[in-house]
Amino acid sequence: MLELKKAAFDYAGKEILTDMSVTLAPGTFHFLTGPSGSGKTTFLKLCYQDLIPSSGTLHIFGKDVRAMDRDDVASVRQRIGVVHQDCQFLDHLTMSENILLPLQVTGHEVASKLRDMQELMVWTGLSDQMELLPPVLSGGERQRAALARAVIMSPELIIADEPTGNLDWDMAQRMLTLLIELNKMGKTILIATHDMNLIRMAKNQVAARVLRIRQRHLELAGAEL
Amino acid sequence: MIGRFGAILTGDRQADRVVPPTGYTANLTAFTAAAMAFLSVFALALSLATDRLATRWSEELAQTATVRISAPDGQLSRQAEAVMRILDTTPGIRSARMMTNEEQLKLLEPWFGPDLPLDTLPIPRLIEVVESGDGPDMAGLRLRLAAEAPGAVLDDHSRWRKPLISAASRLRALGVFSILLILGSTAAMITLAAQSALAANAQVITVVRLIGARDAYIVRAFVRRFTLRALFGALFGTVLAMLSIYFLPSAADEGAFLTGLGFQGWHWVLPVVVPVIAAVLAFWATRIAAFRVLRRMA
Numbered sequence: 001m002l003e004l005k006k007a008a009f010d011y012a013g014k015e016i017l018t019d020m021s022v023t024l025a026p027g028t029f030h031f032l033t034g035p036s037g038s039g040k041t042t043f044l045k046l047c048y049q050d051l052i053p054s055s056g057t058l059h060i061f062g063k064d065v066r067a068m069d070r071d072d073v074a075s076v077r078q079r080i081g082v083v084h085q086d087c088q089f090l091d092h093l094t095m096s097e098n099i100l101l102p103l104q105v106t107g108h109e110v111a112s113k114l115r116d117m118q119e120l121m122v123w124t125g126l127s128d129q130m131e132l133l134p135p136v137l138s139g140g141e142r143q144r145a146a147l148a149r150a151v152i153m154s155p156e157l158i159i160a161d162e163p164t165g166n167l168d169w170d171m172a173q174r175m176l177t178l179l180i181e182l183n184k185m186g187k188t189i190l191i192a193t194h195d196m197n198l199i200r201m202a203k204n205q206v207a208a209r210v211l212r213i214r215q216r217h218l219e220l221a222g223a224e225l
Numbered sequence: 226m227i228g229r230f231g232a233i234l235t236g237d238r239q240a241d242r243v244v245p246p247t248g249y250t251a252n253l254t255a256f257t258a259a260a261m262a263f264l265s266v267f268a269l270a271l272s273l274a275t276d277r278l279a280t281r282w283s284e285e286l287a288q289t290a291t292v293r294i295s296a297p298d299g300q301l302s303r304q305a306e307a308v309m310r311i312l313d314t315t316p317g318i319r320s321a322r323m324m325t326n327e328e329q330l331k332l333l334e335p336w337f338g339p340d341l342p343l344d345t346l347p348i349p350r351l352i353e354v355v356e357s358g359d360g361p362d363m364a365g366l367r368l369r370l371a372a373e374a375p376g377a378v379l380d381d382h383s384r385w386r387k388p389l390i391s392a393a394s395r396l397r398a399l400g401v402f403s404i405l406l407i408l409g410s411t412a413a414m415i416t417l418a419a420q421s422a423l424a425a426n427a428q429v430i431t432v433v434r435l436i437g438a439r440d441a442y443i444v445r446a447f448v449r450r451f452t453l454r455a456l457f458g459a460l461f462g463t464v465l466a467m468l469s470i471y472f473l474p475s476a477a478d479e480g481a482f483l484t485g486l487g488f489q490g491w492h493w494v495l496p497v498v499v500p501v502i503a504a505v506l507a508f509w510a511t512r513i514a515a516f517r518v519l520r521r522m523a
Contacts, residue, residue, distance in 0.1 A: 050435065070519075071439055078437035088432045092245040105243065105438035149436070 001026045001157060001188050002047060004218075007056030009042055016042050020056070020218040022211060024190060026156070029183045029206050031199050032192040033221065034213035040192040041085060043213065044161050047190065048080050049073050061156075078106050081150030083160035087142045089134035096121070096130040099149045106153070113152060120148040123178065125171070139166035147175060157188045164195055172198060180206050243433060244426055244446045250418045251454055257418070258458030258503050259465070261411040265404050266466035266496045272400030273495075274486045279393030286386040288360075292321075292352040296376035304374040305350050311369050312354060317361035324351045411455075411503060412510045419451050419511040423518040430522065444515040448508055455507030459500035467496050 002024040009017045017039045024030060034040050045051040046058060049065055058065045060076050068076070081102075089098045099117055103110050121127050124144035129137055137145065143166050150158055158179065164172035176198055183189045183206055193199065202208045210221040292312070296304050305323060312321035324332075326344075329351060333341055363381050370377040423430070430443055470487045488495065 048435070074434070074437050074439040077435065082435065084435070088435060090243065090245075090429055090432055093242065097242065101243070101433070102436040105433050105436060105442055107442075153437075 001061060003057075003059045004046075004053070005057045007046070007053040007058050009039075009046060009051060010054040015216060017046075017213070017218070018216045022218055024157070024188055026188055027183070027186050029180070029189045029202070029208040030191070031202070031208055031210045032190060032213070033194065033196075033199070033210060036194075038213040039216065040213055041161055043218070044082075044159050044190070044192055047157075047159055048082050049076060078102070078153065079156045081153060081155035081158045083143070083146045083150045083158075083163045085161040085165070087134070087146040089142065089145070091134050094131045094133060095126060095137065095145050098134060099145060099152055102149060102153045108153070117148070117152060120152065123174075124148050140168070140171060143167060144171065144175070147178070151178075151182060155187070157190070158182060160189075160191045162193055163191060164193065164198055169197075173201065176202055241446065241449070244429055244450070250422045250425075251450070254415060254418045254451055254454040254507075255458035255461075257414045258411065258455040258507070259462035261407050261414075262459035262462030262499045262503055263466040265407045265499050266463055266470070268400050268403040268407065269495060269499070270470055270486055270488060272397050272404070273488065273492050275393045275396040275400060277489070279390050279397065282386065282393065283390050286382045286389075288356050290354040290356065290360075290363075290379060290381040292354060292370070293349045293378045293380060294352070294374060294376050295347075295349040295378070296374075298347075300376065301350060304376050305352070307374045308352060308370060308377050311366070311373060312352065315361050315366055315369075317356060317358055318354055319357035320355045322353050324353060408502065408506060412506045415451055415455060415507045415510045416514045419447060419514040420518060422447060422450075423515060427522065430519070440516060440519045443519060444512055447515050448511045451511040452504050452508045456500055456504035459503030463496050463499045467493075 004020050004022050007017070007020045008015065020043070032040050032043060042051065046053060047060070049060065049068075052058075052065055061079060063072065063076070065073075089095075090101065093101070096117060099120065100110050100113065102108075103113055118127075118130075121130055124147065126141060126145055126148070129141060129145070134142060134145075143163060147160070147163060150160070160179070163179075164175055167175060172195070179189050179191065180202065199208070199210060203210075212219055212221040292308055294301060294304050294308060309321060309323065312318055329348060330339075330341060332351075333348075360381075363379065367379050370379055433443060467488075473487055
């Protein structure tokens with residue numbers, strides 16, 4: 001599904017990530033951890049092609065990212081659901097319109113997914129916020145809505161950047177439960193997080209692999225977690 | 226192509242909501258299109274009027290000639306009769322008519338007033354000649370006139386017909402050039418407005434691209450807006466210009482050139498093309514600008 005080989009990423013002549021090799025097989029569950037500023041978000045951006053490696057290779061869904069044109073990139077992104085750290089909503093659209101946006105911009109039938117959207121809103125506890133605009137929602141509500149938008153397309157790969165950062169423990173657990181359920185349905189999950197409790201909780205329920213970025217290198221975290 | 230325009234007109238209301246309304250650029254685009262359409266219709270009217278003028282001058286003057294006879298009093302009548310005789314027997318001349326004193330007086334009236342004592346002045350006699358077919362052999366006719374009426378001068382109008390037609394043709398070319406300039410300016414202004422709208426919506430574009438929108442989807446949203454604005458703006462400008470031209474003072478005999486500015490017959494259909502051209506221009510200008518901006522943003 002996603003394969004990095006000796007990939008590196010430089011920005012303005014500075015090496016951010018280097019010599020990364022990892023494979024995310026279909027249906028697997030991964031955490032990505034590391035100190036702040038270690039490059040976790042950069043790594044995720046490489047995974048959904050917001051950035052391209054400076055060297056090495058990256059294959060997503062079997063395609064070399066360097067060989068993709070802009071339409072290919074769009075097609076790949078339609079198969080990936082992303083929960084961004086800053087949520088990335090369109091502030092002039094209501095929450096329900098924002099959640100349905102991936103269907104709309106990719107030409108999918110929106111009407112047939114309305115029930116899914118309503119169920120997601122109920123599950124994320126946002127039923128009363130459906131017609132509100134994003135700026136009036138709290139950070140936690142926005143993050144839950146971002147997850148709903150990420151899964152509305154039923155993507156093969158779900159990438160989440162600190163998805164529980166603004167959530168209380170109860171809601172964080174509920175979010176993790178949904179991600180584990182999605183993983184059991186065959187979805188591949190990649191979550192960047194600082195929350196070791198969340199990782200431990202997940203490892204009790206699913207065979208999660210923990211990747212760690214240390215000194216610009218990606219490594220497999222051991223049993224100490 | 227027609228399908229694309231059809232899709233633009235029918236539209237997708239939900240897709241339109243993705244890009245927030247940009248009232249400022251919308252009004253500017255519509256105003257620009259209206260103003261440019263107004264000017265285009267006037268330039269078109271000017272072009273057609275000069276075309277008609279050139280054609281009329283060309284036709285009218287090409288079929289006529291004038292013989293002017295200047296001679297001492299005693300010889301004037303004899304030479305005039307000789308000229309009439311020659312003209313009557315020259316092939317290619319339909320008719321020849323000596324102008325009466327009253328007609329000559331009327332010709333001179335604008336310069337000398339109505340009380341000109343024609344009898345006391347050495348005024349040349351004028352003979353109006355109407356040609357037929359390809360007209361007479363002018364060189365041969367001049368030789369015959371020189372032999373039998375030395376005071377006669379044949380003027381086939383070519384001396385001043387050519388510069389007049391040339392001036393009218395240049396005026397027509399200027400009209401066409403003006404229309405091209407107006408269309409070019411319209412395209413440039415719509416391109417700038419589209420670029421401004423795209424820049425203002427950079428965040429929206431970033432978000433929809435992250436969730437899998439293709440460039441074509443984003444471009445379509447902007448193209449639809451600008452095409453419709455240009456179409457309706459130009460429609461308004463065209464209607465306004467056509468009404469203005471329609472209500473210009475009506476043509477009169479003494480109304481020379483300006484009263485002839487306007488459309489005649491089927492030419493009234495031509496301005497209808499202006500809004501369509503404006504819409505096509507807006508479509509392509511926005512499309513090209515949008516794809517360029519998206520490539521740059523990537």
